[in-house]
Amino acid sequence: MISNKSKALIPAPTGAMKIPLFSELPKPHEPVYLSLIIPTYNESKNILAVVHVLSYLLDEALPNNYELIVIDDDSPDRTWEIAQQLTRDYPYLRVMRRQEERGLSTAVIRGWQVAQGQILGVIDGDLQHPPVVLLKLLEAIAQDADLAVASRHVPGGGTSDWQIHRRFLSRGAQFLGLLILPSVLSRVCDPMxxxxxxxRDAIAQKLMNPLGYKILIEVLKRGEINQIAEVGYVFVERQEGASKVTWRQYLEYLMHLFQLRFS
Ligand SMILES: Nc1nc2c(ncn2[C@@H]2O[C@H](COP(=O)(O)OP(=O)(O)OP(=O)(O)O)[C@@H](O)[C@H]2O)c(=O)[nH]1
Ligand SMILES: [Mg+2]
Known part of the structure; x- marks a missing residue:
């Protein structure tokens, strides 16, 4: 059903970062199979394409049984406003504009807190994560995985044109993580x-407290994850907009590792 009115923005949750069980969702809610979070910051040039491609794939794979939730941190380029306007044409799209909190990982948790899906997910809002890989992730979940990870470090995976220093930093960060938190980082080939x-039931009711970018390590450490599947994907170059990665993200990653190590 296509309406000519945009949906209201979702109010941002506050307080403890706990994801409710499916049965605890506020009524009336419309249960769906998949809730996919798209965290955004200044992605005005990408948001239409991301929402369009994901909707196209999911309308086919999970008709009427999914939602896309954009969590935007009050982007100066007003990504949240563009996304909100898209809700007229994309009925399974919902949008949150956060004005108090900041950060990629907390955006994902806040999104999962308002999600109505049994399966919770995350994908970048800049098209660097090929949307079609989602179908393979869904297949892995259907085959009983608790967690299905798109991975650059299994067959079929890779990075397209990363410069040597970026490869070095990424692998170095993984190596450091293996030293500080081996029981978590060693569970997957691509913990980054x-x-x-x-x-949802693998992470519901666990108190989360992520820092920085690496939400997967928080999920691996705090969740009850038994079966894990990894699906290869190639991390493609950004076509539009700019990266938000700075040295701050590396520092936050280090602090996050220690926080999890001593929690
Ligand atoms: N809500 C929210 N989203 C963010 C924040 N920082 C980054 N994002 C989004 O998270 C996704 C990943 O961020 P990027 O800056 O592209 O990071 P990356 O893909 O690891 O690195 P690049 O290859 O350099 O682009 C994108 O959709 C960003 O818009 C943030 O603080 N809040
Ligand atoms: Mg990116």
Whole structure:
């Protein structure tokens, strides 16, 4: 059903970062199979394409049974406003504009807190995560994985044109993580991935407290994850907009590792 009115923005949750069980969702809610979070910051040039491609794929794979939730941190380029306007044409799209909190990982948790899906997921809003890989992640979940991770470090995976220093930093960060938090980081080949699906009941009611970018390590440490599947994907170059990665993200990653190590 296509309406000519945009949906209201979703109010941002506050307080403890706990994801409710499916049965605890406020009534009336419309249960769906998949809730996919798209965290955004200044992605005005990408948001239409991301929403369009994902809707196209999911209308086919999970008709009427999914939602896309954009969590935007009050982007100066007004990504949240563009996304809100898109809700007229994309009925399964919902949008949150956060004005108090900041940060990629907390955006994902806040999105999962308002999500109505049994399966929760995350994908970048800049098209660097090929949307079609989502179908393979869904397949892995259907085959009983608790967590399905899109991975650059399994067959079929890779990075397109990363410069040597970026490869070095990414692998170095992974190596450091293995030293500080081996029981978590060794569970997957690509713990740095920001593209994955997880069963709600594996992470519901756990108190989350992520820092920085690497939400997957928070899920692996705090969740009850038994079966894990990894699906290869190639991390493609950004076509539009700019990266938000700075040295701050590396520092936050280090702090996050220690926080999890001593929690
Ligand atoms: N809500 C929210 N989203 C963010 C924040 N920082 C980054 N994002 C989004 O998270 C996704 C990943 O961020 P990027 O800056 O592209 O990071 P990356 O893909 O790891 O690195 P690049 O290859 O350099 O682009 C994008 O959709 C960003 O718009 C943030 O603080 N809040
Ligand atoms: Mg990116």
């Amino acid at each position: 991935s920001g593209y994955f699906l997880v069963r």
